[in-house]
Amino acid sequence: MAHRILIVDDEPSIVVPLEFLMKREGYEVEVAADGQAALDALERSAPDLVILDVMLPRLNGFDVCRRIRDAPRWRGLKILMLTAKGRDSEMQRGLELGADAYVTKPFSTRDLVARIRALLGGAA
Amino acid sequence: MSTVTHELRTPLTSIRAVSEILLDTPDVAPDEQRRFLAIIVKETERLTRLINQTLDMAKIESGNADWHTSELDVAEVVRDAVDATAQLFREKRVTLAVSAARPIPSVRADRDRLVQVLLNLLSNAVKFCAPGAGRVEVRIAPADGAVRVDVADNGPGIAPGDHETIFERFKRLGDTPEERPQGSGLGLAISRRIVEHFGGRLWVESDVGKGATFSFTLPLDAPAPTGDGEPARAAG
Numbered sequence: 001m002a003h004r005i006l007i008v009d010d011e012p013s014i015v016v017p018l019e020f021l022m023k024r025e026g027y028e029v030e031v032a033a034d035g036q037a038a039l040d041a042l043e044r045s046a047p048d049l050v051i052l053d054v055m056l057p058r059l060n061g062f063d064v065c066r067r068i069r070d071a072p073r074w075r076g077l078k079i080l081m082l083t084a085k086g087r088d089s090e091m092q093r094g095l096e097l098g099a100d101a102y103v104t105k106p107f108s109t110r111d112l113v114a115r116i117r118a119l120l121g122g123a124a
Numbered sequence: 125m126s127t128v129t130h131e132l133r134t135p136l137t138s139i140r141a142v143s144e145i146l147l148d149t150p151d152v153a154p155d156e157q158r159r160f161l162a163i164i165v166k167e168t169e170r171l172t173r174l175i176n177q178t179l180d181m182a183k184i185e186s187g188n189a190d191w192h193t194s195e196l197d198v199a200e201v202v203r204d205a206v207d208a209t210a211q212l213f214r215e216k217r218v219t220l221a222v223s224a225a226r227p228i229p230s231v232r233a234d235r236d237r238l239v240q241v242l243l244n245l246l247s248n249a250v251k252f253c254a255p256g257a258g259r260v261e262v263r264i265a266p267a268d269g270a271v272r273v274d275v276a277d278n279g280p281g282i283a284p285g286d287h288e289t290i291f292e293r294f295k296r297l298g299d300t301p302e303e304r305p306q307g308s309g310l311g312l313a314i315s316r317r318i319v320e321h322f323g324g325r326l327w328v329e330s331d332v333g334k335g336a337t338f339s340f341t342l343p344l345d346a347p348a349p350t351g352d353g354e355p356a357r358a359a360g
Contacts, residue, residue, distance in 0.1 A: 017141035
């Protein structure tokens, strides 16, 4: 069965290529445009991995990350944080909150795909 | 600076991702290709606007902007700005009314810069108006040793706590992601500096649900703006 990926970003110009890329790699894709919508989507469906932007309306990516890690029912969910802030302190914060990977924008699509594949244990 | 970097990274991310997909994917459907290419064009425009406005802001702040000051009929400059934005108003079916008290004394300012301020206020007004039901009113009147221009809209309004925030760089309140490419987040910050350069003020009066009125003044006998580009208010 295909892995499911939740994309959380409020920029349509970034969501469009991300969605295409993930579908091209054979994943099932869902999209949420803000932090609260991301948590709502997690309640509805159980993705295997979340691509999580940091700067989001309503609830930011760090808060979403913390909420996911505080909830035992989402144990095992992989979190890849995506951010336009390249500072090391930001990356440190994301990883401390329990993100599995931290990718800065602009990213290489090949690199992103490779990291997601690795997080999900190889097969699509 | 870190905010500018963030604002630049977003369109760059989009352009890079879409381009790499087009390069790496052998069988992208033609309509999908067009959609991706349109994203590249749009994000490139967004980047250009952002770079231009950031440079413009830096120029004004460092005192290196060129100011071409001349005697201006504000009503005539308003007419030019209104003509330039007519299409925006038509597309969104927002009505635009202009009223000018007569006679209006002339002021000394930079014509292109004044147009820039008016275009910013008018395009903001139309952006936040409801399609088909929006109404924008521009009023020009003498006021206490100055000419005052009001741009009033019947949009959603702005909470008093945000009245100063919106003049800060990259502080956007109501833009939806679809609208965001149109706004660099610098327009009001630049407009305020332009008005202040000529000794005037730019502010907003508004409340949630009550529309917003952006007003600026240009003093009639403005002190000659200093050569090093310091805002004229510093000279008073």
